[in-house]
Amino acid sequence: MTRSYKHLFGPVPSRRFGRSLGIDLTPFKTCSYDCVFCQLGRTTNHTCKRENYVAVDETIAEIRHWLENDGKADQITLAGSGEPTLHAGFGEILSFVKAHTKTPVAILTNGSMLYLPEVRKAAARADIVKISLSAWDQQSFERVNRPAAGYRFEQLIEGETKFREEFKGRLWLEVFMLEGINASRSDVEKISAFTRQIRPDRVQLNTCVRPPAEDFAHAVPQAAMSDLAGLFNPAAEIIAEYRASDTGEIKVSKEAILEMLQRRPCTAGQIAEVFGMHLNEVAKYIGMLMRSELITATHRNGDVYYFSQKSATK
Numbered sequence: 001m002t003r004s005y006k007h008l009f010g011p012v013p014s015r016r017f018g019r020s021l022g023i024d025l026t027p028f029k030t031c032s033y034d035c036v037f038c039q040l041g042r043t044t045n046h047t048c049k050r051e052n053y054v055a056v057d058e059t060i061a062e063i064r065h066w067l068e069n070d071g072k073a074d075q076i077t078l079a080g081s082g083e084p085t086l087h088a089g090f091g092e093i094l095s096f097v098k099a100h101t102k103t104p105v106a107i108l109t110n111g112s113m114l115y116l117p118e119v120r121k122a123a124a125r126a127d128i129v130k131i132s133l134s135a136w137d138q139q140s141f142e143r144v145n146r147p148a149a150g151y152r153f154e155q156l157i158e159g160e161t162k163f164r165e166e167f168k169g170r171l172w173l174e175v176f177m178l179e180g181i182n183a184s185r186s187d188v189e190k191i192s193a194f195t196r197q198i199r200p201d202r203v204q205l206n207t208c209v210r211p212p213a214e215d216f217a218h219a220v221p222q223a224a225m226s227d228l229a230g231l232f233n234p235a236a237e238i239i240a241e242y243r244a245s246d247t248g249e250i251k252v253s254k255e256a257i258l259e260m261l262q263r264r265p266c267t268a269g270q271i272a273e274v275f276g277m278h279l280n281e282v283a284k285y286i287g288m289l290m291r292s293e294l295i296t297a298t299h300r301n302g303d304v305y306y307f308s309q310k311s312a313t314k
């Protein structure tokens, strides 16, 4: 990226989309959920209130600048540090992106706001909408996703089902599995029954490969994930590890790496892939950022993840 943006980040490594330019429409951890597995930590603004959390004009001006000066990504994604559909103007921003580039546009949403007709209408402008479902009733919903006060599991199911009926694009549904919490055979069969009702184009199984909000959120082993995938019809896919496509180099700087680590923890290998750098070069940048105390490291599943001190203390 050739300049620093307030509302754009990346391109970042995405296990689903390759190198994805992110558009972040909410302040850090503004979300209707407080998922125990959230890689951004605990939710600090736990709300279902929809408003213009960031200025639409300012965001569109940044997107316009990026398209005119860089514009290199496999995907443009509304995602980031909170729930994007809480932004009251996200549909307007989607419309702008769709009108100005052929790069596919996706929204990563927890699906909680899709019970609202205006949110379904706005979200339907995207090419891909990735929704989530990791529970089967109110109790399990509160255990895994910890929704904002008053929000009911039935609202989520109603919204996701209606959205499928109206949306002509690609609908992907992610089930986040946690060992000992929602990953027994009977738990997954109940989740699977709801996915048959919602009818997404793809069901993807995920688990804690990055540091979660809560220490008690543990990854499901790969072999168990493979067995559970067969409980879905058609079989669910286990999200593969991110692999960078070779669409050319992306400009790198210490600031660009720091910006990426402010959004999500990454390994040195992931940084190398997204920026097309040699690991030795990544090590040099990591060293600079560590010495400046801008980032820190944590061990997870045998890997070292780097994350920014800023995101860690929020």
Ligand code: SF4
Pocket (backbone or CB within 6 Å): 031, 032, 033, 034, 035, 037, 038, 039, 040, 043, 081, 082, 083, 110
């Ligand atoms: S994982 Fe997504 S939906 Fe859950 S708390 Fe984090 S940002 Fe919100």
